[in-house]
Amino acid sequence: MNILRKIIDNVKPTFSKGGKLGFLHSTFEAFEAFLFVPDSVTTNGVHIRDALDLKRTMSVVIIALMPALLFGMWNTGYQYNLSIGGSMTFWQMFWFGFLKILPLIVVSYVVGLAIEFTSAQIRGHQVNEGYLVTGLLIPMIMPVDIPLWILALAVAFAVIIGKEVFGGTGMNIWNPALLARAFVFFAYPSQISGDKIWIAGLSEGHGIVDGFSGATPLANAMSGASLPSFSDMFFGFIPGCVGETSKIAILIGAVLLIATGIASWKIMLSTVAGALCTGLLLNAVAPPDPASYLNIPAWYHLVMGGFAFGAVFMATDPVTSAQTEKGKWIYGFLIGVIVIIIRAFNPGYPEGMMLSILLMNTFAPLIDHYVVQSNIKKRLKRAAVIVK
Amino acid sequence: MNIPLKGKASNQITKNISSNIVAVKPSDFRNFSPKLLVKEGDAVLAGSPVLADKKNLSIRLCSPVSGTVKEIVRGEKRKLLAVLIENDHKNEHLQFTTLSKNAKKEEIIERLLEGGLWPTIKQRPYGIIPNPGVEPKSIFISGFDSSPLAPDLDFTLKRETEAIQAGIDVLNLLTKGGIHFSLNIDNFAGSPFHRIERVIFHTFEGPHPAGNVGIQINHVDPINKGDIVWTTDLYSLAAIGKLFTRGIYDVKRIIAITGPRCINPSYVECLPGMCMSDIKEYSDENSEVKNNNLPVRWISGNVLTGVNVGANGYTGFFHNQVTLISEGNYYEMLGWIKPFRSKKFSISRTYFSWLNCKKQYELDTNTNGDERAFVMTGVYEKVLPMDIYPTYLLKAILAEDIDNMEALGIYEVIEEDFALCEFVCPSKIKIQEIISKGIDLMLKEMA
Numbered sequence: 001m002n003i004l005r006k007i008i009d010n011v012k013p014t015f016s017k018g019g020k021l022g023f024l025h026s027t028f029e030a031f032e033a034f035l036f037v038p039d040s041v042t043t044n045g046v047h048i049r050d051a052l053d054l055k056r057t058m059s060v061v062i063i064a065l066m067p068a069l070l071f072g073m074w075n076t077g078y079q080y081n082l083s084i085g086g087s088m089t090f091w092q093m094f095w096f097g098f099l100k101i102l103p104l105i106v107v108s109y110v111v112g113l114a115i116e117f118t119s120a121q122i123r124g125h126q127v128n129e130g131y132l133v134t135g136l137l138i139p140m141i142m143p144v145d146i147p148l149w150i151l152a153l154a155v156a157f158a159v160i161i162g163k164e165v166f167g168g169t170g171m172n173i174w175n176p177a178l179l180a181r182a183f184v185f186f187a188y189p190s191q192i193s194g195d196k197i198w199i200a201g202l203s204e205g206h207g208i209v210d211g212f213s214g215a216t217p218l219a220n221a222m223s224g225a226s227l228p229s230f231s232d233m234f235f236g237f238i239p240g241c242v243g244e245t246s247k248i249a250i251l252i253g254a255v256l257l258i259a260t261g262i263a264s265w266k267i268m269l270s271t272v273a274g275a276l277c278t279g280l281l282l283n284a285v286a287p288p289d290p291a292s293y294l295n296i297p298a299w300y301h302l303v304m305g306g307f308a309f310g311a312v313f314m315a316t317d318p319v320t321s322a323q324t325e326k327g328k329w330i331y332g333f334l335i336g337v338i339v340i341i342i343r344a345f346n347p348g349y350p351e352g353m354m355l356s357i358l359l360m361n362t363f364a365p366l367i368d369h370y371v372v373q374s375n376i377k378k379r380l381k382r383a384a385v386i387v388k
Numbered sequence: 389m390n391i392p393l394k395g396k397a398s399n400q401i402t403k404n405i406s407s408n409i410v411a412v413k414p415s416d417f418r419n420f421s422p423k424l425l426v427k428e429g430d431a432v433l434a435g436s437p438v439l440a441d442k443k444n445l446s447i448r449l450c451s452p453v454s455g456t457v458k459e460i461v462r463g464e465k466r467k468l469l470a471v472l473i474e475n476d477h478k479n480e481h482l483q484f485t486t487l488s489k490n491a492k493k494e495e496i497i498e499r500l501l502e503g504g505l506w507p508t509i510k511q512r513p514y515g516i517i518p519n520p521g522v523e524p525k526s527i528f529i530s531g532f533d534s535s536p537l538a539p540d541l542d543f544t545l546k547r548e549t550e551a552i553q554a555g556i557d558v559l560n561l562l563t564k565g566g567i568h569f570s571l572n573i574d575n576f577a578g579s580p581f582h583r584i585e586r587v588i589f590h591t592f593e594g595p596h597p598a599g600n601v602g603i604q605i606n607h608v609d610p611i612n613k614g615d616i617v618w619t620t621d622l623y624s625l626a627a628i629g630k631l632f633t634r635g636i637y638d639v640k641r642i643i644a645i646t647g648p649r650c651i652n653p654s655y656v657e658c659l660p661g662m663c664m665s666d667i668k669e670y671s672d673e674n675s676e677v678k679n680n681n682l683p684v685r686w687i688s689g690n691v692l693t694g695v696n697v698g699a700n701g702y703t704g705f706f707h708n709q710v711t712l713i714s715e716g717n718y719y720e721m722l723g724w725i726k727p728f729r730s731k732k733f734s735i736s737r738t739y740f741s742w743l744n745c746k747k748q749y750e751l752d753t754n755t756n757g758d759e760r761a762f763v764m765t766g767v768y769e770k771v772l773p774m775d776i777y778p779t780y781l782l783k784a785i786l787a788e789d790i791d792n793m794e795a796l797g798i799y800e801v802i803e804e805d806f807a808l809c810e811f812v813c814p815s816k817i818k819i820q821e822i823i824s825k826g827i828d829l830m831l832k833e834m835a
Contacts, residue, residue, distance in 0.1 A: 005719060036719035041753040045803075045820040046810045047691045047713060048391070051732035051739055053757025054814055055724035057764060060738050126758055170761030170815075260737045264766060323765040323779060372780050376795040383612035 008032055027117050030127035058129045060262045064253035065136055065313065071249040072242040073097035076144050079199045079239050097144075101242055104139035107148050111155045112138075119164045130169030130319075131159070137177035137313060140243025141306065141354075142184070143191070143198050150188050154180040174361045175320045178310075178354050185354070193349060198239035216240050218305040218343070218350035221296055233303040244309040247302075254312040263316035266325065267332040271311040274336020275301050282344055293344050301340055310353035311335070320361040324371040331367055335360045389735055389771050389808060390595040391536045393691065394748040395653045395712070397644035399543050402654040403667070406477055409458060410661040411470040411702035412438050412449050417507045419516040419831060420447070422468045430457045435482035435637030437504060438471050447517060450504030452639050452659045454480040470702060481636040493561055496632075500558075503631045508624035508705075512605065512617045513799035514827050524618040526565030526609065529556075531581045531622065532572040534599030535690040535807075537653075539644035539709050544655060545622050546580045552622055553584055554629030560586055563618070570604045581622075597773070602805040606774040611799045623708055643703070645670045647691075647712035648750035649684045660705045664688075664697060671699075671712050682714040685753055692807035693820070716754025724757065732756065735771070735812050760815040768819075771808035776800065778809055782819060785826035790833055798826055 032038070042049060077093025077100075080086075088096065112135045120127040138155055158180035163172040184192050198216055216239050217227050228238050236246025244250075257263035279298025286294030301307060315321060315335050322331035335356050342352025414422035421442040426432060432451040441447040455476040461469045484503055487495055497520050500506045511518035518524065533541055545552065556567055569587035571579055576591055590608055592598040601619045611617055620628075623641050630638045639660055646653045651672045658666070664686045673684045687694040689707035697703070703710060733741045733749040741747070768778040776797045784792035803820040810819035 004721070036721050037724055037754070037756060038758055039717045039719050040755045040758065041716050042755055043818075044695075045818050046807055047685065047687055047694065047696065047711075047753050048393070048751040048811065049755050049757075049816060050736070050812045050814070051729060051734040051741075051756045052736045052812075052814045053724060053816060054760050054763060055757060056738050057814055059724065126760075128760060130763070168761065170763045262736075262738065318765045319763055321765075324777060325766060325769060328766075372777050372796070375775065375777055378775070379610075379612070379795065379797060382610060383614070 004035065008035070027121060027127070030117065030120070054129045057262055058132045060260050061133045061257065061313070062136055064256040064262075065133075065140065065243070067249035067252040068243040068246060068309065069101075069136070069140060070094075071236055071246040072140065072244075073101050075236055075245050076100050076199075076242065078237065083199050100144050101139060103148060104142060104144075104146070104151060104242070105136065107151050108138045108155050109135045111152045112159050115156060115159045115164065119168065123168075125168065128169035130163075131176075134158070134176045137243075138180045141177060141181050141241050141309065141314075144242055145199075146184065146191055150184055150191055153187075154183045157183045170319055172319060173365075174358055175314055175317050178314055178358055178361075181354055182358060185349075198241075216305065216350070221293060221304065221343075221350070227296070227300065227304075230300065230303065233300070241306060241309075244306040247308045250308045250312050257312065257316070263312070264318075264321070264328050266328040267316045267321055267335075268311050270329045270332030271315055271336040272302060274333035275307065275340050276336070277333075278337045278340040282340065301343065305343075305351045306353040307339060310339075310357055314353075314357050315360070320364065322364045322367050322371075324368050327364070327367040327371045330371075331360055331364055334363075389812075390534075391691070391751070391811065392733060392745075392748045393536045393713075394648040394750050395646045395650045396537050397539065397646050397653045397655055397709075399540065400654050401642060401657055402652060403656040405656055405658040405662060405666050406475065407453075407659060407662045407666050408475055409472050409663055410451075410453055410475060410659050411461075411472050411663070412451060412661055413470045413702060413704065414439055414449065414468060416705040417449070417517055418510075418514070418827075420449075420507065422449075424460065424468070424471070426457045426471070428457050428460060431455070432457060432473060433480050433482040435484070435503065438473070439468075441517065444520070446501045446520065447506055448501065448504050449507060450637050452637070452661060454478050481638070484631065484635040484637075486635045487632060491561070496558055496561055499631065500628065503637055505624065505628050505631055505637070508627065509618050509620045512602070512611055512619060512802070513615075514831060515802035516831070518616070518618055522616055524563050524565065524616045527559055527563050527567045527618045527620065528570070528601050528605050528608070529567060529587075529620055529622065529625065530570050530599050530601040530604055531579065532570070532575070532599045533708070534572070534596040535692055536596070537644070537646035537709065537711060538599070538690060539642070539655065541622055542575065542579050542581075544642040544644070544708070545626060548622075548626040548629075549580050549584070551626040551629030551633065552581070554633045555625035555627075556584060556587055556629075558628055558632050559618075559620070559625075568604070568608055570599075570601070570608075572599070594773070597771075597805060597808055600805055602800065602802055603773055606776075606800055610775070613794060613799060615799070621706065621708075624706075641708065643707070644709040645712075646709055647687070649673065649712040649714055658703075660703055660707070662703050664699055664701050664703070664710070667710065668699065670710075682716070682718070682752065684712050685715050687711040687713065691751075692811060693804045714750065714752035716752035718754070720754075736814075755816050757814075757816050759817060762815055762817065764814050767812055767814065768806075768809040771812055772806065774800065774805065778806065778819075781826075782817075782822050785822050785829070788829060790829070793826055793830065798830055802827065 074094045074097055076097030081088045081093055112131050116131045158176040162174055162176040162179040166172045220227055234247045238245050258265045276298050279301050282294045286292055322328045339352040339356040414420050422439045423442045425437050425440055433454045436451050437448040438451050439449040451473050453475040455474045458474040459472040463469045507517045509518055567587045570590045570592055573591040573593040576582055597603050627639045642655050642657050644655050649672050650670050671684050685696055686699050688697045688703040691711050772778050781796040784796055803823045806819045806823050
């Protein structure tokens with residue numbers, strides 16, 4: 001440890017402002033701060049600080065994502081095995097998925113962080129930790145067979161257009177990870193919809209089992225086909241994006257996020273409440289035809305598609321969600337409502353979570369505005385009463 | 389939220405300090421532009437005016453001791469930092485005549501100004517010295533201090549209850565709205581102040597910042613645009629009481645010496661403006677029981693709102709405690725990801741400090757991370773029990789948007805109310821500095 005510290009202290013002047021490689025100081029500082037908590041001390045204001053910083057906050061989210069990611073790796077292998085009718089062991093399936101997913105993660109981090117570092121460099125700012133989470137979220141909401149160049153393009157779009165043009169982490173309006181997915185969705189629709197893309201190798205014709213369908217439950221629901229069992233969907237033995245399939249893994253992550261207080265339980269709860277209410281309402285008005293989408297039980301929606309993943313990891317992004325506590329209830333509830341409406345009434349695409357969250361990201365400042373205005377009005381009213 | 393810092397003062401007075409040098413510092417009083425009334429070598433008595441406010445020359449600061457003016461300390465651009473007075477230890481006071489009980493309001497104000505105690509009253513909004521010509525809506529006094537390692541006022545002021553009562557009776561003549569006096573609900577009956585008369589009592593419960601007068605005002609009778617409210621503290625009240633009953637300027641007080649680097653946390657009797665070198669034996673840096681090699685930071689006041697004055701600095705007028713903590717200028721390898729950092733404290737549950745709620749920590753001045761943009765939400769609200777949206781107010785100040793600052797409640801806050809927000813901020817934003825800028829901006833705009 002001391003040796004490492006000495007090396008850093010030795011090369012530091014080269015990278016400091018005025019040094020030979022002074023223009024790289026943002027990059028250098030980012031690596032230094034990654035290795036060592038800086039020696040900076042408080043100046044004016046408080047003399048002591050809480051031990052929590054953004055690095056640790058982001059690390060907690062990454063740890064919370066781990067169960068879903070590991071399950072996603074295994075499930076990738078498992079689904080592949082099903083499609084080829086093979087007989088892979090547990091570890092073979094996991095290893096298969098690991099090799100499939102690792103390149104996605106690497107590409108996402110390399111492209112995203114390169115852009116982050118460059119823009120920090122240009123602005124002379126410090127590199128923000130926000131992308132550590134975004135960079136892992138993006139591969140987890142993509143189909144496993146997505147071509148790497150499309151992924152790279154999507155990451156670049158999300159980071160540059162979604163974040164850096166607004167001024168970097170903390171200033172963006174939309175969740176960058178979802179923006180990456182939306183980019184793929186609208187620019188390369190064939191790569192992110194249909195029945196073949198959710199399982200590794202299926203689109204290239206690897207699947208050899210007759211009649212095997214790689215359709216997700218949402219696609220089944222859309223076409224009126226029978227759904228997998230609730231428990232299969234809950235535990236995640238279904239095709240889908242890398243990280244979204246296992247609700248139990250997502251729940252573990254949710255528990256960690258709520259227990260540490262990093263993500264807002266209010267948003268998660270109200271999103272679920274919004275979806276359940278809308279789902280029940282649709283059930284109540286559904287026509288007798290059993291194939292009708294409206295007849296899908298409300299709680300099925302919670303385990304289908306990206307709902308759970310979105311509610312836990314996407315809707316709760318502190319930057320793009322509502323910032324006021326009252327606003328969080330409204331924001332979450334509306335996400336839940338809109339996602340079911342999109343799923344049930346929109347023939348175009350089966351999944352509503354992504355668009356629903358992006359839509360509410362757009363309206364979050366408006367919700368906050370009204371919440372804050374009510375506080376302002378209260379204050380004005382108080383003053384008016386006194387004047388009388 | 390209470391910060392479990394090690395080094396609370398035990399209830400004993402371990403030293404009676406008669407400083408050789410005391411400082412009168414204009415920076416202790418917000419919005420006070422000093423004009424010198426003395427020059428180096430002048431003889432002064434305790435209670436002789438030393439500085440006056442350029443905007444209103446009747447507002448004065450007085451010398452706490454008798455002796456001679458030793459030095460006028462100036463900083464950059466000849467800014468007046470302090471007037472150092474050498475104590476002749478004769479303790480001679482300038483004698484004021486005592487006023488009769490049915491004195492007029494004007495006479496009282498006149499005496500407070502003359503006696504140098506007017507600046508001990510703070511005006512809300514902004515926490516500045518009030519204008520003697522404006523009558524306040526009411527006066528608020530907090531009867532307990534909830535800040536980290538705060539002195540136990542029940543202990544330090546128990547002998548002063550009569551003087552405090554006298555001070556209350558004086559101030560009662562200056563407002564028609566009455567005096568609001570807040571006590572901690574846990575110790576209401578045990579407090580020597582619950583027998584004080586002619587005040588409106590309020591009780592508050594819970595951890596810091598329950599003892600902050602700003603929080604108390606927000607709950608009792610929040611400040612609206614145009615309102616003027618005064619606040620003062622018990623130490624100042626006692627001094628006011630003595631000015632009127634005994635006719636002298638006596639600000640001698642018992643303050644707490646605290647903190648993890650203090651070897652004998654306890655109370656001392658001293659004057660405000662005392663030099664830290666008078667209490668140097670309380671720092672473990674100068675003793676053999678040194679438990680680490682980090683330098684000591686000498687804070688006049690508490691760890692949230694105090695001022696780093698250094699080992700040879702002087703205590704502030706309103707600071708009733710001194711806190712000694714370690715400087716945190718060290719690197720910690722991969723500290724941000726370590727699951728256990730048993731020496732660090734966090735309100736969040738990303739560390740395990742919440743499991744051990746009895747533990748006391750030796751916190752230091754390391755920021756535990758670099759400054760970032762606002763990212764997390766809902767963190768400040770947990771430690772700011774006011775009907776205010778802190779992030780929105782802070783952003784309005786950063787944007788210098790006066791209308792919004794007003795609408796979002798700038799009148800109701802001063803820096804100390806936001807100190808805990810600054811402590812918990814995961815983005816390490818200097819929140820008190822922002823509030824301070826906001827208040828300065830308001831003062832400039834409203835002038």
